[in-house]
Amino acid sequence: MKIKRLTILGFKSFLDRCNISFPDGISGIVGPNGCGKSNIVDAIRWCMGEQSPKQLRGRNMEDVIFSGSGGHKPLGMAEVTLTFENGDGSFPPSFSGQTELSVTRRLYRSGESEYLINNVPCRLKDIQEIFMDTGLGNKAYSIIGQGMIGSILEQRPEDTRIMLEEAAGITKYRKKVEASRRKMERTEQNLQRVEDIQGEVARQMRSLKRQAAKARRYNALTEEIRRLELVLNGNRYRLLEEESRKKIRNTEALEQREAQKAAAYSSVAAQIETLGLELEEKDRELSKAREAYEHLRSRVQAKESAIESQAVEMKLQEEITERLVQERRSIGRRLESLGEEKQGLGARIAEGRDKLRHMEREASVLDQRVRSRRKLLLQVKEEYEKARNAVNEGVNKEVGLNHESGYLNKLLHQITDTRSRLERERLAARQRAEKVLKAYENKGSARDLAAEKLHDLEERIAEVGSLCEEQESLRDRAAADLRAAEKELDVNESRYGSLKSLTKNFEGYEMGVRTVMKSNDLAPKQQGRVLGLVADIVRVEPRYEQAVEAVLADKLQYIIVESMDDGRAGIDYLKSKARGRGSFTPLRDLNREGNGAPPQGQRLLRELVTVPEKYESVLEALLGDTVVVDHLDEAVALWRRNGKERSIVTLEGDLLDRRGIITGGKVSRSSRGILARKRELKELKEQIETGRRKVARCRETLAELIGEIEEKKAELRDLDEEKWA
Template identity: 35%
Template sequence: MYLKRLEIYGFKSFANRVRIEFDKGITAIVGPNGSGKSNIADAIRWALGEQSPKTLRGGKMEDVIFSGTQTRKPLGFAEVTLVLDNSDGELPTEFSEVSVTRRVFRSGESEYYINRTPCRLKDIVEMFVDTGIGKDGYSIIGQGRVEEILSMHSESRREIFEEAAGIMKYKLRRDEAQRKLQKTQENLVRVEDILAELHQQIAPLESQARIARQYMDLRERLKILEINQFVNRYNRYVNRIKGMKDQIVLLDRDIFNHREQLNSDEQAHNILQDKIESLRIEIQKHTESRHELSRKIENAKNEMRLVGEKISQYMRDNQRLENEIKEHEIYIQQNQSRIEAFLQEKQANDGIIDMKKIKLNELSSKAARIQEELSDKQHQTEIRRKDAVQILNKIAEYRNNIIKNQTRNENILEMYNNTLELIDKRTNEKVRLKSDEQQIKDKLDNIQAEKDIIVNRCNELKAKIEKNKGSIHNKYTALQAGRQRLEGMKSRLQLLTDMSKSYEGFSRAVYRIFETSKKEKALRDRICGVVAELIEVPREYELAIETALGNSLQNIVTESEEDAKYIIEFLRKNRFGRATFLPISSVGPRELTQNEKKALTLPGCIGIASRLVKFDPRYTGIFENLLGRVVVAETLDHAIAVARKYGYAFRIVTLEGDVLHPGGSISGGSSGQRNTGLLGRKREMSELLAAVEEEESNVNHQQNMLQEKEKECEELEHELSRDEKKLQELELVRVTEEEKAQHISSELQRIDKELAELQDNANKLKEESKQIQNLIENQLEEVNRLEAQNEGVQSVLESDDLHLKESIKQKERLESQISEIRVELASLEHKSMAVNQQIMYLESDIARYEENIDKKQEQIRGNSNEIKEQENVLEAHKKEIEIRQNEMEQIFRILEKNEEERIKYNSQIEALEQKIREVNQIIGEIIERKHHFEVQLSRLEAELENLMNNMWEEYGITYNSALAYIDDSIKPGSINAEIQNVKEKMAALGEVNINAIEEYKRVKERYEFLEAQKKDLEEAKEDLGRVIRYITRQMEERFSQEFELINQHFQEVFSQLFGGGTARLLLEDQSDILGSGIEIVAQPPGKKLQNLSLLSGGEKALTAIAILFAILKRKPTSFCVLDEIETSLDEGNLDNLSRFIQEFSRDSQFIVITHRRNTMQVSDVLYGIVMEEKGISNIVSVRLEDRAS
């Protein structure tokens, strides 16, 4: 067996579908750091069942799916397929080629396949057990596996040795047996606990069952008595109801006769009413005219009063306005006198201000001249001080620079000599690299020309494949969603089917009857069905009908009472419980009365329950009996309104399951789950069957479309694979040569740049040395000049300070005089401003008063004109009042005549109304008597209905059925006393557990069953213990034997790898072979024997590799993946390792992920991992024997 092919799609950096073909021998996978070559080992490990994201170098399992780049979108799933050649039959399957596929989606869903057949992860793990292949085997060895062997914890090394020893299958069997033993022990404890509990229950249950049987006998006697009482009361109610109905018919006839006479009187009454109405209209018209005239006269009088008041108001306003004008004129004269006084004061104050301003300007000009002179002197002095400081700083700076420059010149001369030596060395190196570069460029030009032709064709194929993959993913997602929906529907359908077959939701008695009827034809032929199965109810009425029927849904319909009796005897004989039967021959319909049917026309009434459902016509009597007197209403409010109107005479149910019972009681609230599904179960099964059929057709169609698309994609991939294989061989050569060219080019560029820099640096150093020497001489001359200059500046500064002090004193005296004048000037200006404001205010006030005088004079003229107009209006109103009063007198005479006629007609109407009242009184009395009889009739019918309902709910029988229970020996007069006696006996029994009979039987049977179970569990426990001990012995013997052989091989391989030395493996605890840690002791050549932890890093790695090859020598695995295990080895040890890999490749296939040249040289096939597009790994390959030829 060997690994034949690896297919990767969407795993980590492999965004494109990659197929790697492997042959026997050594295959090397190379590539630069970060190219994704270690993802090959991760892909193999993941396909074999690795579940730890950390082992796969991720944070979560979703991280293995290609996450996208700047130019490529993320993928929705990752898939890896391993194809193994099984022609030697090493794997437990008849196939010569085995493919293992693992797929994971971003949703977290995983799929596993063996030969494209869905399977479990456990199936894959078990198939590779003890082959060395697997996530925990030694077929995949990376740095992590080497570190496990090198770990300080000797116990953690056991797994790899157990796999090599071939005891994993025994370990799995032992673990499974131990789990079974644990489960058996737990079951045994549970059984013992249950037995102890049941033992405590049996004695009390036996006593309860005895009391329950006594109670059942008394209850049966009570039933006979109450049924006889029911028949007697039923007969009395029927006789009374018949008498009531006869009385109502006679009263209806009397009402009809009196109403005929009443109609004649009412016609005569209506004629007189029409005449009176005509008179009333005419009287009303004249009355309205009279009222209109009165209103107009009153309006005219009111207008006259208003006009008089307006004239008086205008005259008063004129007098007030004339007085206000006189007051304004006096005020204006006073203010003009004040303005003249203020003007004289302002003129005197302005003269003083002008004089002060002239004096202030003179002093300010003088002070400004002094300030300007002072500023110039201060500025000159500050400049001289700064010059002095700068001179001193420059002197210090020049002296420091002289010292620095002298030291720097010495260093530059030394660097100049070293640079000249390095220029000679780099010039010789450049000549050699130029020759190598030209040879590589010629070779690359030939490769690129051949490669460009193939690349264009590959790009076209990739675009087509990518488009098909997107379509495949979408179709696969749709297919999975369809399958999930289909499975959900099938599960629900199967659940409903099982519930229907097992009569889930029915009572124990009903379940027993139908279970037995499947075997006994005599019982089956007597059953028509259960009520819930014989009725079809629209979805919207299911809750209402379920509520109306209640427990009657479980009633069994039979052809005759004899059939019902037969089944009752069957239940009694087998103690299966009780059930209610509805014989077609005896159960008759019950309907609403004609009067009650009128309720169906009321708002919110949907209809009679029996008319809203479907059933076989032969069961009409049954369902009319159950639902014929049940009305369905929309809401509880509607139901209450109907019930009140008809005196709570029949039952009403609402769509929400509320019930109004005859007599007035109401049931409602949360419907819970009572009998839920008995009516809807059959309907839901029918709907699900249709939906399953439709969904299956849809899934099959999607499956076919997906297969066609996958086939098309596979053909394109095969075509692409052929082109890429051609391209890969060229690409590997190009990459290798280009890397050499790039390396040489970068070296030449580096040398040229370095030579230019060195030459430039030498010239600069030489020139810089000369400049520094000149600079030192110039700096010495400058220091001498600056010291002389500093002495002259200091003398001038002393003279400047004396002149500045005198100028400052003179300036301060002038500023004091200016401040005093400014204060006086501000006071005078403020006073002048206040006088101006007073004058402005007085002038504004005079203008305002003059304007008011003009307005008031205009207002007086307007009022005088308005007085004249109002006097004219007053005269017009007086004339209008005289005309209206004449019209009023004419209307009064007409109204007196109309009133006389109205009185005459009213006397005639009163006589007729008296007669009509007498007839209505007679009819009312008759109707009242009829209503009294109807109320009594409704009450009697409701009481009869309640009586029948009570008997039906209590015993499930009708009046016809009850006749079969009549006992002539029971005297009607003594029934009540006997019923009371039986009830007292039942009460004396106390609280009775009716279920105790069945419970006692069930508990006893369960106790006996568990006793047998306990015995079986104890025997199974002993058997499992023997199996575990046997497997443990087998494991110890096999591990001990294999460990010793691996130890021997380890000593040989260690000596060969190290070129001498000794090493061995030790069990830390010989008494616990299967639990002992494994210690590694090694003695490289020339060193003492010591523990692994004391070796160097390279020695540790080589020792771990020696253990791995020792295991492979003892038990070769079909293929072995080595992931950069030689990283820490030097060249000598690397040669030894390469030689071992080449030697072992005769028995095992090696896939080596490496970047070391020695390992590449011993490989048969070389695959390169490159990232032509950033973030996306691709494969290039070449056979080394082909390349060599």
């Protein structure tokens, strides 16, 4: 196998496609410093599968892509093609019939790589197998760069052995042996799984046999039950037929009663309609009576006003009559006084006559006296005439007043009779009006009560309907919450069951660990001296899980036993079974480590891990004085200061041991460690308990809402029936 041609495009300093041919003999490439001679060797090494950027004199793999210079822009791809010719027939058997063989490698700035053999996409492993026993590998002796001869002379025996094996052409077979061993280990694991599955299937078959026997008995009992049910249903059918005939007869009787009731209902409806017409007629008569009542009330008021005026006139007449009676009495008293005065005057006249004779004798003396007496007599006569005229006038006036008083008394009697008759008519009309008004008011109040009740019923129906709609919306939301909670619970239970099954079967553990932990014939395990795994006792916060798993690694699968004798018995058991290897941690005979104090400002990893008190010696022995820091730069700085006495681990799981060896990287998100799996199992158990309580609450809430909705619907039906009753 000989290199015939090298094609380079976009690799390091090669911008354009460059073809370099290698004729027979020795080919040399000369040129000044920096012209790209070493880049040609790097291109050959890179095309043959080199994966280390340092071997290509770069920091990362993207440095091999042309990054631009001067007026040239950076390229997005680097490509190198090696063409070999089959001069001595050393091509692999799959390509032995071809005269040339081309190997191509491409790298994009996005990080994607492509490998091609004869322009056919392939794997890196395929390219490595082509050069595996030809001495042309990327790590073989065929490519010797600057300073590599001294490195070969000073290299370790292991590296020298690799080079010699490559030169001898046995590397390919060693790789195949390793691959075969891995396949054998996987096959042994699969066989163990098959044995477990066979045991489980055997148990299931026994269970299925018992179930089949039960199923046969069930089928026989089912047939017997079916026969008895047919007999029972036949008897029940005859009874139902008799009951159906009775129901038909009762139905016919009820239909007749219904027809009678319908006829009675029709007559009652007709009567109600007649009564309604009569009620309307009564309403019209009532309105007419009310109009007549108003007219009579106006007339009564007019009569009452006339009676009141006549009563005033009668009162005035009585006052006048009383005043005339008093005047008549005063005139009578005056007449009596005048009669007495007349008698006195008669006595005086007689006395005067006696005196006249006496005076005649004394006429001359008493003439003057007589004149005066005459004047006095004339005055008395005048007064007497006036009194007599006044008495005559009073008598005449008394007679007229007596006549007028008789007329007035007669008129008063007529008015009193009319008033009493009108009063009786008014009282009768008032009584009739009060009866009509009372009947109207009763009817109106009944109508108002019915309208108010109907309004209240409609408001209550609307209120209950809105409440029912709100309850139904709440029910829908509660049902949706219940479905979501049940779905989440199902997902968590499914995930919990899967993890529980994996934990129970110790999936992810080494074969020896599974063999010991699942064994039933190991004496220490039967006697309870196998206490479990290291992973079972470790409790750590999620942010420190990667750090703990990086430090412990396979130590998480260590089996904790009581003493070293128990561990030796476990190893003998694995040897006798030929079922893998295992590590045993003797609790009593364990040699502790890690009593030193951490650097100032740092924390020991074992301080962040919790284990039961009896297992603290295991924790100290496994974690030692390992210090935990935030990131790798801080770990490197701490190791350079004073970290050569202890290991340092970061929160992301990058480990820097006391020898200076750095272990790190990042696994895919889908792969989870043993501690993360156990933590997830615990969290899922808590979530399942919480989810079950939530589902129970949602079901109770939904049942309560359904009950309330049924109550509201029943209340709506009752209100609707009451409304149309």
